[in-house]
Amino acid sequence: MITKVLIAEDHESANISVQKTLEELAIINTEYAYYCDDAMNKITKAVKSGNSFDLLITDLYFEPDDCKQVLSGGIELIAAAREVQPDLKILVFSAENRPAAIDQLYSKFDIDGFVRKARHDARELKEAICEIARHRRYFPRHIKQLIDKKNAYAFSEFDITIITLLAQGMLQKDIPAYLQHHRIKPSGLSSIEKRLNQMKDALGFTKNEQLVAYCKDLGAI
Amino acid sequence: MITKVLIAEDHESANISVQKTLEELAIINTEYAYYCDDAMNKITKAVKSGNSFDLLITDLYFEPDDCKQVLSGGIELIAAAREVQPDLKILVFSAENRPAAIDQLYSKFDIDGFVRKARHDARELKEAICEIARHRRYFPRHIKQLIDKKNAYAFSEFDITIITLLAQGMLQKDIPAYLQHHRIKPSGLSSIEKRLNQMKDALGFTKNEQLVAYCKDLGAI
DNA sequence: TCTTCAATTACGGTTTCCCATAAAAAAAGT
DNA sequence: ACTTTTTTTATGGGAAACCGTAATTGAAGA
Numbered sequence: 494m495i496t497k498v499l500i501a502e503d504h505e506s507a508n509i510s511v512q513k514t515l516e517e518l519a520i521i522n523t524e525y526a527y528y529c530d531d532a533m534n535k536i537t538k539a540v541k542s543g544n545s546f547d548l549l550i551t552d553l554y555f556e557p558d559d560c561k562q563v564l565s566g567g568i569e570l571i572a573a574a575r576e577v578q579p580d581l582k583i584l585v586f587s588a589e590n591r592p593a594a595i596d597q598l599y600s601k602f603d604i605d606g607f608v609r610k611a612r613h614d615a616r617e618l619k620e621a622i623c624e625i626a627r628h629r630r631y632f633p634r635h636i637k638q639l640i641d642k643k644n645a646y647a648f649s650e651f652d653i654t655i656i657t658l659l660a661q662g663m664l665q666k667d668i669p670a671y672l673q674h675h676r677i678k679p680s681g682l683s684s685i686e687k688r689l690n691q692m693k694d695a696l697g698f699t700k701n702e703q704l705v706a707y708c709k710d711l712g713a714i
Numbered sequence: 715m716i717t718k719v720l721i722a723e724d725h726e727s728a729n730i731s732v733q734k735t736l737e738e739l740a741i742i743n744t745e746y747a748y749y750c751d752d753a754m755n756k757i758t759k760a761v762k763s764g765n766s767f768d769l770l771i772t773d774l775y776f777e778p779d780d781c782k783q784v785l786s787g788g789i790e791l792i793a794a795a796r797e798v799q800p801d802l803k804i805l806v807f808s809a810e811n812r813p814a815a816i817d818q819l820y821s822k823f824d825i826d827g828f829v830r831k832a833r834h835d836a837r838e839l840k841e842a843i844c845e846i847a848r849h850r851r852y853f854p855r856h857i858k859q860l861i862d863k864k865n866a867y868a869f870s871e872f873d874i875t876i877i878t879l880l881a882q883g884m885l886q887k888d889i890p891a892y893l894q895h896h897r898i899k900p901s902g903l904s905s906i907e908k909r910l911n912q913m914k915d916a917l918g919f920t921k922n923e924q925l926v927a928y929c930k931d932l933g934a935i
Numbered sequence: 936t937c938t939t940c941a942a943t944t945a946c947g948g949t950t951t952c953c954c955a956t957a958a959a960a961a962a963a964g965t
Numbered sequence: 966a967c968t969t970t971t972t973t974t975a976t977g978g979g980a981a982a983c984c985g986t987a988a989t990t991g992a993a994g995a
């Protein structure tokens with residue numbers, strides 16, 4: 494059963510509607526934080542006092558502020574929270590729609606649910622909380638579709654490295670030197686060309702600019 | 715005095731918090747629409763029945779849906795609304811943070827206020843509504859700062875066209891033909907090279923890939 | 936160890952892009 | 966109408982990218 498919830502969300506308006514949604518679910522023991530660090534403090538204190546939270550509802554992106562924060566965003570908050578309280582349920586509530594980013598929330602950070610800020614988000618938030626209360630994960634169908642549809646091509650670490658370098662303005666012919674300096678295995682210019690061609694071929698592209706745009710949309714770089 | 719308000723916002727959660735904010739201002743005569751077309755219908759009907767709205771609070775981006783919409787977003791809604799009811803006050807409530815976009819809301823569409831979905835947005839929403847009720851505009855200081863700070867380089871329509879074409883894989887040498895076919899003014903290859911160089915120079919870039927990545931981050935393409 | 940096969944790298948020719956300069960066209964000023 | 970200035974377009978040489986092929990390396994198996 495979920496009774497004690499922490500909301501980490503810097504947008505006042507979003508925070509308000511999450512609170513209201515929780516009220517409608519008769520969850521009254523809620524706290525809210527507008528900063529990651531603040532959220533983390535609350536979690537730590539709660540654990541130490543033996544009165545820990547059942548659920549953390551957090552956004553991913555927090556706007557930088559005057560006062561410097563240790564934790565820069567939801568991802569770091571999630572990682573830190575799991576450190577001090579492994580059994581904490583985590584529900585991400587964010588406008589994020591890049592499949593790669595959402596995917597790694599499940600695969601790498603093992604979150605319990607994701608609700609995208611979109612048309613029926615308040616309704617989905619309720620569904621998600623109910624599901625999580627039953628110790629099930631909330632993985633909306635349309636998110637899965639989004640991932641499956643757009644994950645047509647899986648980029649390797651090597652691929653991402655190359656495209657990132659290109660997007661940063663490095664000349665193709667200078668990449669071999671960079672790779673050697675960083676002890677990255679295939680470093681020949683031909684190997685780079687080959688990889689780029691394979692990627693472009695698989696995606697039906699002809700130019701590197703398309704790869705950069707595609708990866709940006711995916712959130713891969 | 716503002717008594718009758720229409721909220722056009724497709725995100726359920728955002729809609730909820732705007733409603734709540736209006737309640738706190740004792741504005742109870744509110745209607746809400748989750749689609750632009752729906753919002754426009756309500757405005758038109760209200761005008762015809764001689765019971766028009768005092769204020770429209772609208773988002774800018776509405777997600778595409780199954781059923782096709784005539785109006786594709788907040789910008790078009792604003793333009794259409796002004797057609798049928800020129801005295802309607804308009805407050806834009808959006809996550810938009812591209813200075814150029816916010817700027818043109820005031821300069822081109824003559825809106826009465828803009829509140830960015832950010833940390834203190836609920837509070838600002840209240841302030842904005844109060845200001846507009848007194849027939850003043852609401853132009854938060856930090857928005858002005860944002861415009862000044864981030865306006866490092868303003869992309870023109872032409873710029874965006876070129877970069878978009880590149881990101882779609884068109885060869886640079888093929889762009890002149892495309893531009894001529896679309897009756898776009900400077901169409902010489904040299905002009906294109908010149909624009910690209912100016913952009914790269916202004917932003918400290920050396921390669922087109924960087925421009926594509928930058929524009930993707932900005933949401934310009 | 937030697938052979939086989941795959942992967943990586945090196946090389947040459949072609950295309951595209953880049954850059955500087957010059958010609959042409961358009962706009963502005965007198 | 967003519968000059969001046971700006972903008973646009975054209976051109977050519979050189980650098981980078983592209984593409985196919987060949988040489989080299991490296992690992993796996995006999």
